[in-house]
Amino acid sequence: MSPKAVNVRVLTMDSELEFAIQPNTTGKQLFDQVVKTIALREIWFFGLQYTDSKDFPCWLKLNKKVLGQDIKKNSPQTLTFKFRARFFPEEVSEELIQEITQKLFFLQVKESILTEEIYCPPETCVLLASYAMQAKHGDFNDENHRPGSLVNERLLPKRVMEQFQLSPEEWEKRVVNWWKEHRGMLKEEAMLEYLKIAQDLEMYGVNYFDIRNKKGTELYLGVDALGLNIYDKQDRLTPKIGFPWSEIRNISFNDKKFVIKPMERKSPDFIFYAPRLRINRRILSLCMGNHELYMRRRKADSIEVQQMKAQAQEEKMARLQERERIQAEIERRKQAEQEREAMRRKVDDLERSAAEARRGEYYFNVSVMGSIILKFETERGLISQLNNNEN
Numbered sequence: 001m002s003p004k005a006v007n008v009r010v011l012t013m014d015s016e017l018e019f020a021i022q023p024n025t026t027g028k029q030l031f032d033q034v035v036k037t038i039a040l041r042e043i044w045f046f047g048l049q050y051t052d053s054k055d056f057p058c059w060l061k062l063n064k065k066v067l068g069q070d071i072k073k074n075s076p077q078t079l080t081f082k083f084r085a086r087f088f089p090e091e092v093s094e095e096l097i098q099e100i101t102q103k104l105f106f107l108q109v110k111e112s113i114l115t116e117e118i119y120c121p122p123e124t125c126v127l128l129a130s131y132a133m134q135a136k137h138g139d140f141n142d143e144n145h146r147p148g149s150l151v152n153e154r155l156l157p158k159r160v161m162e163q164f165q166l167s168p169e170e171w172e173k174r175v176v177n178w179w180k181e182h183r184g185m186l187k188e189e190a191m192l193e194y195l196k197i198a199q200d201l202e203m204y205g206v207n208y209f210d211i212r213n214k215k216g217t218e219l220y221l222g223v224d225a226l227g228l229n230i231y232d233k234q235d236r237l238t239p240k241i242g243f244p245w246s247e248i249r250n251i252s253f254n255d256k257k258f259v260i261k262p263m264e265r266k267s268p269d270f271i272f273y274a275p276r277l278r279i280n281r282r283i284l285s286l287c288m289g290n291h292e293l294y295m296r297r298r299k300a301d302s303i304e305v306q307q308m309k310a311q312a313q314e315e316k317m318a319r320l321q322e323r324e325r326i327q328a329e330i331e332r333r334k335q336a337e338q339e340r341e342a343m344r345r346k347v348d349d350l351e352r353s354a355a356e357a358r359r360g361e362y363y364f365n366v367s368v369m370g371s372i373i374l375k376f377e378t379e380r381g382l383i384s385q386l387n388n389n390e391n
Contacts, residue, residue: 003022003023003024004023005020005021005022006020006021006022006023006066006067006077006078006079007019007020007077007078007079008020008021008030008066008078008079008080008081009078009079009080009081010030010034010048010080010081010082010083011080011081011082011083012034012038012082012083012104013083013084013103013104013107013108013111014103014104014107015038017034017037017038017083019033019034021066021067023065023067024065025065025066025067026062026063026064026065026066027048027060027061027062027063027064027065027066027069028062028063030048030060030066030081031043031047031048031060031062034048034083038083038100039100040098040100040101040104041097041098041304041308042096042097042098042101042308044087044293044296045085045086045087045088045089045101045105046083046084046085046086046104047059047060047083047084047086048060048081048082048083049081049082049083049084049086050069050071050072050079050080050081050082051071051072052070052071052072053070053071053072055072056278058070058282059086059282059285060081066079083104084108085104085105085108086286086289087225087289087290087293088105088199088204088205088224088225089199089225090225090226090294090297091199092105092192092195092196092199093192093196095297096192096195097305097308097309097312098308098312099188099312099315102188102191102192102195103188103191105195106135106191106192106194106195109194109195109198109204110128110132110194113125113128113157113198113201114154114156114157115157116157116158116159117203118198118201118203118204119201119202119203119236119237120157120160120198120201122156122160122163122164124197124201125156125157125160126156126171126174126175126178127178127197128194128197128198129155129156129175129178130175130176130177130178130179130181130182131182131190131191131193131194131197132155132190132194133150133153133155133175133176133179134179134182134185134187134190135187135188135190135191135194136187138187139182139183139184139185140176140179140180140182140183145176147169147172147173148169148172150172150175150176151168151169151172155171155172155175156171156175186319186323188319202236202237202238203236203237205224205225206222206223206224206229206236207222207223207224207286208220208221208222208231208236209221209222209223209274209279209282209283210274210275210279211258211272211273211274212272212273213271213272213273214271214272214273218233219231219232219233219240219272220232220233220236221272221283222236222239223283223286223287223290224290225290225293225294226244226245226294227242227243227244227245227246227247227248228242228243228248228251228260228287229241229242229243230242230270230272241270243260243262243270245290245291245294245295246263247262247263247264248260248261248262248263248291249261249262249263249265251284251287252284253274253280253281253283253284255277255280256273256274256275256276256277256279256280257271257272257273257280258271258272258273258274258280258283258284259271
């Protein structure tokens with residue numbers, strides 16, 4: 001009797017996938033199924049996230065069996081995972097190659113900004129919302145996007161909406177004013193422009209962990225693409241201390257104790273304590289992944305990446321050519337419509353002239369006929385008078 005399959009639901013940022021796995025299916029096998037289904041090749045940024053039995057978010061270990069990991073079962077028959085970006089690029093325009101990769105990052109970062117996981121100033125929120133509308137709807141159109149039509153759209157974080165005494169319609173107007181400036185921009189370009197702005201936000205791509213120093217002071221540890229940072233508990237925007245990857249010699253942990261050894265051997269080690277051993281394991285795993293990508297960026301591109309970039313460039317050129325063709329067709333049709341309109345007006349003018357000519361000819365004929373009748377009547381009267389005289 002074959003082992004009973006287990007249903008798995010995987011939620012990406014824009015779709016829901018379902019698979020059936022066996023008891024011996026590994027995390028890598030499931031991950032490979034997902035990326036193959038969505039045609040994603042830049043797999044190094046992503047992972048499968050789940051909630052463990054203690055309600056903590058965790059990343060699925062690829063080298064272990066799926067069912068051997070502490071996954072909380074929301075349903076007896078189905079396991080649920082989120083397919084999310086785990087690591088973030090230093091420069092989105094250089095590192096995110098595939099359109100699907102850009103789209104998944106765009107949707108995830110947008111969601112993080114709207115839910116205020118990433119702090120964003122109000123002015124920047126409005127600008128980002130305008131790019132989000134261009135990415136979703138394309139060019140602004142007065143007929144399709146009348147005032148009030150975007151009120152139900154998730155345009156801005158709730159904090160921004162409540163911070164100023166502006167109605168939803170007034171916020172919409174501000175977003176639309178920027179949106180109009182993006183006319184002609186492809187949806188894919190709008191997503192990338194969104195990310196290029198978002199990547200400069202202080203909390204972009206940072207994973208925060210609650211820690212304590214040796215004195216017991218509560219702090220945050222932030223792990224991102226460039227290194228490790230230590231933050232005050234009240235301020236997650238400005239780090240107190242920074243450890244770039246290039247300046248870290250070693251990181252390690254023992255139980256709840258975590259040690260960062262600087263490259264400069266004379267510098268003291270930085271020691272902190274996490275609430276639980278499993279937190280330190282997550283921190284170390286995240287550090288290893290980010291450091292690996294940091295080193296990878298500073299080497300020549302692999303053959304695979306070179307091929308992907310070449311293919312992406314070809315696809316971009318094809319899109320540009322298609323856009324130019326469509327634009328040329330639009331211009332051709334517009335010109336043809338203008339010519340038809342000019343011809344129609346010319347025909348109307350000719351018909352009016354002909355009608356006026358016919359009316360003029362009618363009046364002329366009536367006038368001539370009247371003159372002839374009058375002359376005839378006059379002559380007839382004269383003849384009658386002569387006849388009377390003769391009698």
